[in-house]
Amino acid sequence: TVKAPMVGTFFVPDTNEVTEPIVKVGDKIKKGDVIGYIEAMKVMNEVTSEVEGEVTDILVDHGTNVEYDQALIEVK
Structure with missing residues:
Protein backbone atom coordinates (compact mmCIF):
# COMPACT_ATOMS: atom_id res chain seq x y z
CA THR A 1 0.00 0.00 0.00
CA VAL A 2 1.27 3.46 -0.88
CA LYS A 3 0.19 6.07 1.68
CA ALA A 4 -0.02 9.86 1.63
CA PRO A 5 3.13 11.49 3.01
CA MET A 6 1.21 14.69 3.86
CA PRO A 13 -2.32 13.25 -14.03
CA ASP A 14 0.04 11.93 -16.66
CA THR A 15 3.29 13.70 -17.47
CA ASN A 16 1.50 15.85 -20.08
CA GLU A 17 -1.11 17.06 -17.54
CA VAL A 18 -3.91 15.28 -19.38
CA THR A 19 -6.63 13.22 -17.72
CA GLU A 20 -4.83 9.88 -18.08
CA PRO A 21 -3.24 8.82 -14.76
CA ILE A 22 0.45 8.12 -14.19
CA VAL A 23 -0.40 4.67 -12.80
CA LYS A 24 -3.29 2.36 -13.59
CA VAL A 25 -4.54 -0.91 -12.13
CA GLY A 26 -2.29 -3.66 -13.49
CA ASP A 27 0.81 -1.45 -13.77
CA LYS A 28 4.05 -2.68 -12.22
CA ILE A 29 5.72 -0.11 -9.98
CA LYS A 30 9.09 0.00 -8.22
CA LYS A 31 10.31 1.76 -5.09
CA GLY A 32 10.82 5.41 -5.91
CA ASP A 33 8.39 5.54 -8.86
CA VAL A 34 6.19 8.66 -8.92
CA ILE A 35 2.56 7.55 -8.55
CA GLY A 36 0.93 10.97 -8.29
CA TYR A 37 1.14 14.38 -6.66
CA ILE A 38 -0.24 16.03 -3.55
CA GLU A 39 -0.88 19.76 -3.69
CA ALA A 40 -0.24 21.46 -0.37
CA MET A 41 -0.09 25.24 0.00
CA LYS A 42 -0.10 25.65 -3.83
CA VAL A 43 3.01 23.45 -4.18
CA MET A 44 2.84 20.14 -6.09
CA ASN A 45 4.72 17.43 -4.17
CA GLU A 46 5.61 14.11 -5.81
CA VAL A 47 4.22 11.00 -4.14
CA THR A 48 6.64 8.11 -4.64
CA SER A 49 6.11 4.43 -4.01
CA GLU A 50 7.79 2.87 -1.00
CA VAL A 51 6.98 -0.63 -2.28
CA GLU A 52 7.38 -2.74 -5.43
CA GLY A 53 4.66 -4.75 -7.09
CA GLU A 54 1.52 -4.60 -9.21
CA VAL A 55 -1.11 -1.90 -8.69
CA THR A 56 -4.32 -3.73 -7.69
CA ASP A 57 -6.49 -0.74 -6.77
CA ILE A 58 -6.42 3.06 -6.77
CA LEU A 59 -8.22 4.04 -3.59
CA VAL A 60 -8.70 7.78 -4.11
CA ASP A 61 -9.98 9.77 -7.07
CA HIS A 62 -8.07 12.51 -8.89
CA GLY A 63 -8.59 15.79 -7.02
CA THR A 64 -9.49 14.16 -3.68
CA ASN A 65 -8.40 15.74 -0.40
CA VAL A 66 -6.27 13.23 1.52
CA GLU A 67 -5.01 12.96 5.07
CA TYR A 68 -1.50 12.12 6.25
CA ASP A 69 -0.87 8.34 6.03
CA GLN A 70 -4.11 7.70 4.10
CA ALA A 71 -3.87 4.70 1.75
CA LEU A 72 -3.74 5.88 -1.88
CA ILE A 73 -2.86 2.81 -3.93
CA GLU A 74 -2.99 -0.93 -3.18
CA VAL A 75 -0.01 -2.93 -4.41
CA LYS A 76 0.51 -6.70 -4.30
Missing part, protein backbone atom coordinates in the same frame (compact mmCIF):
# COMPACT_ATOMS: atom_id res chain seq x y z
CA VAL A 7 -2.21 16.34 3.96
CA GLY A 8 -3.36 17.91 0.69
CA THR A 9 -5.16 17.27 -2.61
CA PHE A 10 -4.10 14.12 -4.50
CA PHE A 11 -3.62 14.28 -8.28
CA VAL A 12 -2.77 11.46 -10.67
Whole structure:
Protein backbone atom coordinates (compact mmCIF):
# COMPACT_ATOMS: atom_id res chain seq x y z
CA THR A 1 0.00 0.00 0.00
CA VAL A 2 1.27 3.46 -0.88
CA LYS A 3 0.19 6.07 1.68
CA ALA A 4 -0.02 9.86 1.63
CA PRO A 5 3.13 11.49 3.01
CA MET A 6 1.21 14.69 3.86
CA VAL A 7 -2.21 16.34 3.96
CA GLY A 8 -3.36 17.91 0.69
CA THR A 9 -5.16 17.27 -2.61
CA PHE A 10 -4.10 14.12 -4.50
CA PHE A 11 -3.62 14.28 -8.28
CA VAL A 12 -2.77 11.46 -10.67
CA PRO A 13 -2.32 13.25 -14.03
CA ASP A 14 0.04 11.93 -16.66
CA THR A 15 3.29 13.70 -17.47
CA ASN A 16 1.50 15.85 -20.08
CA GLU A 17 -1.11 17.06 -17.54
CA VAL A 18 -3.91 15.28 -19.38
CA THR A 19 -6.63 13.22 -17.72
CA GLU A 20 -4.83 9.88 -18.08
CA PRO A 21 -3.24 8.82 -14.76
CA ILE A 22 0.45 8.12 -14.19
CA VAL A 23 -0.40 4.67 -12.80
CA LYS A 24 -3.29 2.36 -13.59
CA VAL A 25 -4.54 -0.91 -12.13
CA GLY A 26 -2.29 -3.66 -13.49
CA ASP A 27 0.81 -1.45 -13.77
CA LYS A 28 4.05 -2.68 -12.22
CA ILE A 29 5.72 -0.11 -9.98
CA LYS A 30 9.09 0.00 -8.22
CA LYS A 31 10.31 1.76 -5.09
CA GLY A 32 10.82 5.41 -5.91
CA ASP A 33 8.39 5.54 -8.86
CA VAL A 34 6.19 8.66 -8.92
CA ILE A 35 2.56 7.55 -8.55
CA GLY A 36 0.93 10.97 -8.29
CA TYR A 37 1.14 14.38 -6.66
CA ILE A 38 -0.24 16.03 -3.55
CA GLU A 39 -0.88 19.76 -3.69
CA ALA A 40 -0.24 21.46 -0.37
CA MET A 41 -0.09 25.24 0.00
CA LYS A 42 -0.10 25.65 -3.83
CA VAL A 43 3.01 23.45 -4.18
CA MET A 44 2.84 20.14 -6.09
CA ASN A 45 4.72 17.43 -4.17
CA GLU A 46 5.61 14.11 -5.81
CA VAL A 47 4.22 11.00 -4.14
CA THR A 48 6.64 8.11 -4.64
CA SER A 49 6.11 4.43 -4.01
CA GLU A 50 7.79 2.87 -1.00
CA VAL A 51 6.98 -0.63 -2.28
CA GLU A 52 7.38 -2.74 -5.43
CA GLY A 53 4.66 -4.75 -7.09
CA GLU A 54 1.52 -4.60 -9.21
CA VAL A 55 -1.11 -1.90 -8.69
CA THR A 56 -4.32 -3.73 -7.69
CA ASP A 57 -6.49 -0.74 -6.77
CA ILE A 58 -6.42 3.06 -6.77
CA LEU A 59 -8.22 4.04 -3.59
CA VAL A 60 -8.70 7.78 -4.11
CA ASP A 61 -9.98 9.77 -7.07
CA HIS A 62 -8.07 12.51 -8.89
CA GLY A 63 -8.59 15.79 -7.02
CA THR A 64 -9.49 14.16 -3.68
CA ASN A 65 -8.40 15.74 -0.40
CA VAL A 66 -6.27 13.23 1.52
CA GLU A 67 -5.01 12.96 5.07
CA TYR A 68 -1.50 12.12 6.25
CA ASP A 69 -0.87 8.34 6.03
CA GLN A 70 -4.11 7.70 4.10
CA ALA A 71 -3.87 4.70 1.75
CA LEU A 72 -3.74 5.88 -1.88
CA ILE A 73 -2.86 2.81 -3.93
CA GLU A 74 -2.99 -0.93 -3.18
CA VAL A 75 -0.01 -2.93 -4.41
CA LYS A 76 0.51 -6.70 -4.30
